[in-house]
Amino acid sequence: MPEDGNCGESDGALVRRIRHGDDSAFHQLVDRHGRRLLGLAMSLLGNAADAEDVVQETLAGAFQGIRGFRGRSSVGTWLCRILVKRIARLRRYQRIRRALSIEWVADDVSAVPSGALAETEQADIRMDVMAVLARLSEQHRTVVVLRELQGMSYSQIADVLRVPRGTVESRLFRARQRLKELLGDYLS
Amino acid sequence: MPAARNRSRTLAHCMNTQRISAWHDGELSPPEGQELAQHMAECPACRHELDRLGGLSRWLSSAPMPEIPAAALSRLRHSLRPQRERVILRTARALTAVAAAALIACSVLLWRGMDAGAAPAQTPGEWERAAIMSTPPDPRTADEDMEVELARSILGSLSTEGGRGYE
Numbered sequence: 001m002p003e004d005g006n007c008g009e010s011d012g013a014l015v016r017r018i019r020h021g022d023d024s025a026f027h028q029l030v031d032r033h034g035r036r037l038l039g040l041a042m043s044l045l046g047n048a049a050d051a052e053d054v055v056q057e058t059l060a061g062a063f064q065g066i067r068g069f070r071g072r073s074s075v076g077t078w079l080c081r082i083l084v085k086r087i088a089r090l091r092r093y094q095r096i097r098r099a100l101s102i103e104w105v106a107d108d109v110s111a112v113p114s115g116a117l118a119e120t121e122q123a124d125i126r127m128d129v130m131a132v133l134a135r136l137s138e139q140h141r142t143v144v145v146l147r148e149l150q151g152m153s154y155s156q157i158a159d160v161l162r163v164p165r166g167t168v169e170s171r172l173f174r175a176r177q178r179l180k181e182l183l184g185d186y187l188s
Numbered sequence: 189m190p191a192a193r194n195r196s197r198t199l200a201h202c203m204n205t206q207r208i209s210a211w212h213d214g215e216l217s218p219p220e221g222q223e224l225a226q227h228m229a230e231c232p233a234c235r236h237e238l239d240r241l242g243g244l245s246r247w248l249s250s251a252p253m254p255e256i257p258a259a260a261l262s263r264l265r266h267s268l269r270p271q272r273e274r275v276i277l278r279t280a281r282a283l284t285a286v287a288a289a290a291l292i293a294c295s296v297l298l299w300r301g302m303d304a305g306a307a308p309a310q311t312p313g314e315w316e317r318a319a320i321m322s323t324p325p326d327p328r329t330a331d332e333d334m335e336v337e338l339a340r341s342i343l344g345s346l347s348t349e350g351g352r353g354y355e
Contacts, residue, residue: 027265038256056267129251148248154215173206
C-alpha cells in the first residue's frame with residue numbers, strides 16, 4: 001500500500017479531519033484505498049460479495065477505531081491489517097460452517113455415490129491463478145497475494161501480518177515451493 | 189570427486205533457495221546479493237531456480253486483477269453514514285445510561301438523607317427522656333415532706349381496709 005495518497009491531503013491529515021467528525025474526509029479515504037482493499041479481499045476470498053462485505057466491515061472497524069490509530073504504520077498498511085484479520089476470521093467461520101454442513105450431509109445423504117464429489121471437485125479445479133491460490137493454505141495465500149499481487153515489500157507485509165520479517169521471507173519461500181509443486185511443468 | 193562436488197552443490201542449492209526467493213524480490217542486502225550472484229554464476233541449479241521464480245511471478249501478475257464495480261465503491265461510501273449514526277446512537281445510549289445511573293444514585297442518597305434527617309427528631313426525645321431520668325429529685329421543703337407522709341399513711345389505711353373487704 002502506498003504510504004500516502006496520490007494527490008491532495010495526506011492520509012494523516014484526512015485521519016485528523018475524521019477525528020474531528022468530518023465524514024467527507026472518510027469518503028476521501030475510501031476513494032483512495034477502497035479499490036485496493038476490494039482487490040486484495042477478492043484475491044484472498046475469490047468471491048466479490050464476501051469481499052465487499054469484509055471491506056465494508058474493515059472500513060467500519062477503521063472508522064470506529066480511528067482514535068486508536070497512532071500513525072506508527074501508514075493508513076494503507078493499517079487498513080490492510082484490519083482487512084487481513086477480518087478475512088482470517090471469516091475463513092474460520094466458513095470452515096466451521098462447512099464442517100458442520102459436511103457432518104449434516106454425511107448423516108443425511110448416504111445415497112450420494114462416493115466418486116461423485118471427487119468428480120465435481122475435479123471439474124471445478126481450473127488452472128487459473130485464483131484457483132491455484134485457493135489451494136494454498138491461508139498463511140501462504142495471504143503472503144503470496146500481498147507480495148505478488150499487491151507488490152508489498154517484506155517489511156510492509158511483516159507490518160500487516162505482525163510477524164517478523166524473517167517469517168515473511170520463509171513463509172513466502174514455502175508458499176512459492178508449494179505453488180511450484182501445484183503448477184508442476186506448467187511453469188517450464 | 190564429481191559426485192562429492194555435486195552433493196556439495198546440491199547442499200548449497202538447498203541452502204540458497206530461500207535466499208534466491210528473497211533476492212528475486214529485491215530483499216537481500218547488497219553484500220548478500222553480491223555473494224549469491226557469485227554463487228549463481230557457477231550454479232546452474234540456482235539459476236534455474238531463479239528462472240522458475242521469475243516465471244511464477246510473471247504468471248501470477250498476468251492474472252487480471254479482479255474487476256471492482258464502481259457501484260461497490262459507492263456502496264462502501266454510503267455504508268459509512270449509518271455507521272456514523274450507529275456511533276452517535278451508541279454514544280447517546282451510553283450517556284443515557286450514565287444519566288439514569290446518576291439519577292438513581294441521587295435518589296438513593298436523597299432518600300437516605302431524608303431518613304437520616306428523621307432520626308435527629310427521635311434523638312432529642314430519647315435524650316430528653318434520659319436527661320429527665322438522670323435528673324436528681326428537687327430538694328423538698330419540710331411542708332412537702334409532711335404532706336407526703338400524710339398521703340402515705342392515708343393510702344396505707346385505705347389499702348388495708350380494701351384488702352380486707354375483698355377477702
